[in-house]
Amino acid sequence: MRLEYAMSHMGLWRPKGAPPGPIADANVVAICPACQTRQTLAEATFLEGPDLSVYGCQNGCPIPLVEIRRVGEEYQLAARTPLGLEPPPK
Numbered sequence: 001m002r003l004e005y006a007m008s009h010m011g012l013w014r015p016k017g018a019p020p021g022p023i024a025d026a027n028v029v030a031i032c033p034a035c036q037t038r039q040t041l042a043e044a045t046f047l048e049g050p051d052l053s054v055y056g057c058q059n060g061c062p063i064p065l066v067e068i069r070r071v072g073e074e075y076q077l078a079a080r081t082p083l084g085l086e087p088p089p090k
Contacts, residue, residue, distance in 0.1 A: 001053050003028060003041055006068045006075045029084040034061035040086075041066065 004024045025041035032039070037059055044065055045056040055066040066083070069076040 001048065001068055001070065001075070002046070003055070003066060003068065003077070006053075006077060023085070027086050029086055030055070030065040030079070030081050032057040032059065032061050032063070032065065033081050034063050035059050 002025055007023055025044075025046075028041045030039060030041065030044065031037070035057060037057060039058050041055050043058050045058060045060075047054045047056070051070045053068045054064045056064055064080050066080065067078045069078070
């Protein structure tokens with residue numbers, strides 16, 4: 001499951017002062033802790049399983065950027081690096 005779905009399911013919305021528009025992979029930014037590459041989650045690799053989804057660095061670094069686990073009807077989000085929001089692409 002993609003971050004945008006998990007966040008809406010968990011009731012997480014944009015923080016005050018964040019750019020307008022939906023939270024989508026294309027406007028969530030992460031910096032790889034291994035190689036320091038700045039990338040949106042839409043640019044990152046994405047692997048989806050039945051109970052675990054993982055966003056990884058576009059350069060193939062071994063440290064996941066974000067992990068989303070499904071536990072029953074709930075979702076757990078683990079960001080391995082600070083995430084930021086930017087305006088949706090035009």
